[in-house]
Amino acid sequence: MKALVELHVHLEGSVPPVLLRELAARHGQPGVVSACLAPDGERYRPCGDFAGFLRLIKAVCAVLRTPSDYHAAALALGNTLADNGIVYAEVIVGYGILQRDGRTPLPYQRALAEAAAAVAARRGVRMAWLPDSVRQWGPDAAWRDLEAAVAAGPALGVVGYGVGGDERAAPAAAFAPVLAAARGEGLGTTLHAGETGPPEAVRDAVLAAGVDRVGHALAAAAAPALLQLLRETETFVELCPGSNVATGVVPDRDAYPLAAFLDAGVRCCLNTDDPALFGLTLRGEYAAVAARGLAPSRAAAMQRDAVAAAFLPAAERQALQALLEEGAASPPGGGPEDPSPPAAPPPGSAAGPPPPG
Numbered sequence: 001m002k003a004l005v006e007l008h009v010h011l012e013g014s015v016p017p018v019l020l021r022e023l024a025a026r027h028g029q030p031g032v033v034s035a036c037l038a039p040d041g042e043r044y045r046p047c048g049d050f051a052g053f054l055r056l057i058k059a060v061c062a063v064l065r066t067p068s069d070y071h072a073a074a075l076a077l078g079n080t081l082a083d084n085g086i087v088y089a090e091v092i093v094g095y096g097i098l099q100r101d102g103r104t105p106l107p108y109q110r111a112l113a114e115a116a117a118a119v120a121a122r123r124g125v126r127m128a129w130l131p132d133s134v135r136q137w138g139p140d141a142a143w144r145d146l147e148a149a150v151a152a153g154p155a156l157g158v159v160g161y162g163v164g165g166d167e168r169a170a171p172a173a174a175f176a177p178v179l180a181a182a183r184g185e186g187l188g189t190t191l192h193a194g195e196t197g198p199p200e201a202v203r204d205a206v207l208a209a210g211v212d213r214v215g216h217a218l219a220a221a222a223a224p225a226l227l228q229l230l231r232e233t234e235t236f237v238e239l240c241p242g243s244n245v246a247t248g249v250v251p252d253r254d255a256y257p258l259a260a261f262l263d264a265g266v267r268c269c270l271n272t273d274d275p276a277l278f279g280l281t282l283r284g285e286y287a288a289v290a291a292r293g294l295a296p297s298r299a300a301a302m303q304r305d306a307v308a309a310a311f312l313p314a315a316e317r318q319a320l321q322a323l324l325e326e327g328a329a330s331p332p333g334g335g336p337e338d339p340s341p342p343a344a345p346p347p348g349s350a351a352g353p354p355p356p357g
């Protein structure tokens with residue numbers, strides 16, 4: 001398959017080792033390199049468990065300091081996406097992290113939009129942005145993040161808003177008003193839930209917070225009633241198998257319960273979450289499930305569902321669908337690697353950031 005779509009990838013988890021070294025040198029923080037990277041400096045250290053992952057991502061964030069740093073990270077991610085045949089990605093960016101340090105997100109978002117426009121023009125990849133808040137910092141901080149997301153708006157490529165962080169720190173219901181306000185502003189909504197938390201966290205994301213999409217939702221796999229709820233409410237699930245293995249919440253890829261979601265008729269797609277940290281690619285994620293027996297038609301259906309769940313206006317989703325179907329003869333992950341960029345830029349990319357919708 002020539003073209004792929006990804007809906008759950010964090011900017012902060014996409015900083016390649018070479019850029020991490022550069023940023024650490026720029027800001028005089030050599031300790032970050034030894035804390036994050038393996039001795040060869042070419043890859044991240046294994047995080048071991050979820051606490052180790054949280055320490056790792058926190059260390060990476062310490063060198064992402066200026067709008068220029070964010071610009072460099074977005075360019076690096078855009079080029080990696082292009083190398084892997086991804087034509088559209090919704091990229092999560094931590095507004096909560098910025099504002100916690102007293103940084104106004106707007107100049108950072110301008111830098112991201114500039115980098116996205118450059119990558120769209122040169123490589124034919126469109127990146128849209130999902131500002132997100134940190135659960136453990138509470139709804140008051142989330143309101144400020146949403147305000148900043150709305151101020152940036154579609155003109156700077158913002159298409160949605162989400163809440164991540166420690167899902168055990170605060171219930172989804174606490175964020176229901178801010179998520180409802182985001183929908184009122186025309187933004188799509190997504191919430192990390194059921195990654196390390198219990199099945200109830202996924203149920204609350206659907207029933208109490210009413211989000212359009214849930215990130216991970218792993219805990220739902222063993223709860224048939226919850227899978228039924230996801231299907232009946234047409235809540236889309238952003239699955240991240242490689243990430244769940246890397247953080248130790250799933251022991252290995254063979255144990256990942258993809259079939260539970262698919263057999264229950266839950267709409268979902270695969271994602272890399274933090275590709276640089278975990279050494280993942282989206283094509284590799286689809287190849288891993290193909291190697292474990294997933295039919296090419298089901299992988300292709302996941303990609304179609306991903307386009308339908310993208311936070312884009314209907315006409316742009318249709319154009320994106322047409323672009324994917326051009327490469328439908330070869331299923332995602334089912335054929336040899338095809339690193340060539342798509343023949344034509346994706347819809348909306350030539351004009352830079354996406355139009356309002």
Ligand SMILES: [Zn+2]
Pocket residue numbers: 008010164192215273
């Ligand atoms: Zn995530």
